[in-house]
Amino acid sequence: MKKPEILFLKQEDVIAAGLLNMKMVIDVVEETFLLLSEGHVINPPKIKLGLPDNENWTSFFMSMPAYVGGRAPVAGFKWAAESKRNAAVPGMPYGVDVVALSDPDTVYPKAIMDGTLITAMRTSAMAGVMARRMARKNSSVACLVGAGVIGRTMIMAVDEVLPELKEIQIRDLDEKKAKDLASEFSGRINVVPSRDLERSVRNADIVVTETTSRTPFLRRAWLKDNATVIQMSSYEIDDDVLLSADRVAVDNWEQLSRGAGTLVKKLADEGRLKREDVAEIHELVSGRKPGRCGDDELTVACLHGVGAIDVAVASRIYETAIERGIGQVLSLWDNPLWV
Numbered sequence: 001m002k003k004p005e006i007l008f009l010k011q012e013d014v015i016a017a018g019l020l021n022m023k024m025v026i027d028v029v030e031e032t033f034l035l036l037s038e039g040h041v042i043n044p045p046k047i048k049l050g051l052p053d054n055e056n057w058t059s060f061f062m063s064m065p066a067y068v069g070g071r072a073p074v075a076g077f078k079w080a081a082e083s084k085r086n087a088a089v090p091g092m093p094y095g096v097d098v099v100a101l102s103d104p105d106t107v108y109p110k111a112i113m114d115g116t117l118i119t120a121m122r123t124s125a126m127a128g129v130m131a132r133r134m135a136r137k138n139s140s141v142a143c144l145v146g147a148g149v150i151g152r153t154m155i156m157a158v159d160e161v162l163p164e165l166k167e168i169q170i171r172d173l174d175e176k177k178a179k180d181l182a183s184e185f186s187g188r189i190n191v192v193p194s195r196d197l198e199r200s201v202r203n204a205d206i207v208v209t210e211t212t213s214r215t216p217f218l219r220r221a222w223l224k225d226n227a228t229v230i231q232m233s234s235y236e237i238d239d240d241v242l243l244s245a246d247r248v249a250v251d252n253w254e255q256l257s258r259g260a261g262t263l264v265k266k267l268a269d270e271g272r273l274k275r276e277d278v279a280e281i282h283e284l285v286s287g288r289k290p291g292r293c294g295d296d297e298l299t300v301a302c303l304h305g306v307g308a309i310d311v312a313v314a315s316r317i318y319e320t321a322i323e324r325g326i327g328q329v330l331s332l333w334d335n336p337l338w339v
């Protein structure tokens with residue numbers, strides 16, 4: 001009888017299996033949303049456990065289950081966590097995640113791996129897939145707000161998808177973080193630390209926010225009328241940035257319009273934003289709905305992350321790890337009792 005063997009991949013292993021290749025991750029994101037549009041993905045809304053509660057959390061955990069069909073069907077989930085206390089301690093990551101994969105038929109677990117870097121890569125890859133369809137092809141200046149973990153991968157993603165990009169301005173309340181991140185890319189990508197958010201936004205063709213801010217800071221008046229805004233956290237942009245957009249897209253309407261504390265939920269609750277007003281990312285990838293239509297539109301996207309992408313990226317990493325003999329094999333049992 002087949003024994004359930006779990007491949008355990010620590011962070012160094014997922015790196016050795018190729019995770020830091022942004023192009024590969026963007027390709028997996030595109031493929032997965034195409035599968036979703038064809039009905040081969042099941043992606044229930046994530047369940048959030050905020051401590052002390054979902055509105056005022058200092059720590060939270062999210063369970064993000066998904067089934068991804070296609071060439072190599074897999075079921076799995078990400079157990080994602082964030083801690084505001086960690087953010088204040090140098091060397092402690094703000095987000096700490098784990099991904100588990102199972103065989104959809106035998107239901108045996110196949111792998112458990114670090115999901116922290118998977119989150120970092122796939123989050124910005126999703127923004128990249130959105131930017132490809134919502135931003136002007138000739139975008140030459142980007143302004144990224146938030147020079148943390150997602151800020152780093154966002155530099156990689158916008159550089160990958162916007163071929164005419166010449167400069168990335170990076171802004172953080174902690175100016176040293178922005179400066180250090182810009183230096184990290186020196187000689188590869190032109191990243192410039194910003195000392196003035198308004199000025200950077202006024203110059204930008206695309207603005208991406210990936211901060212831990214709890215209050216909106218991006219003003220409509222600062223934006224070019226044909227800019228693209230991608231919001232990665234819950235509520236970083238003013239209401240009228242979204243409400244004045246010619247085109248709005250989200251990753252998952254059901255999830256965002258129910259998510260406590262999100263801009264989309266607030267506008268949906270107030271009846272100012274409806275499902276028919278927005279395109280979901282899979283509709284853009286499959287061509288069922290258009291992305292940007294012309295160079296004069298203001299386009300806005302809000303992304304909150306979907307578990308199917310974590311599962312799909314983790315599955316690709318698992319396949320590569322098997323091919324390359326990476327990781328540690330663990331057994332769930334030697335002989336199952338009570339079967």
Ligand SMILES: NC(=O)c1ccc[n+]([C@@H]2O[C@H](COP(=O)([O-])OP(=O)(O)OC[C@H]3O[C@@H](n4cnc5c(N)ncnc54)[C@H](O)[C@@H]3O)[C@@H](O)[C@H]2O)c1
Nearest residue numbers: 094146148149150172173210211212213232233303304305
């Ligand atoms: N949409 C998704 O799928 C997804 C996935 C993962 C993380 N996130 C979100 O992305 C955000 C960033 O995550 P991270 O892991 O990079 O965190 P991080 O702590 O590594 O970085 C966040 C950065 O934002 C900066 N910041 C906070 N408020 C700011 C403001 N008003 N202006 C400029 N900078 C500001 C902080 O100084 C910090 O450097 C979080 O809100 C997280 O919840 C979204």
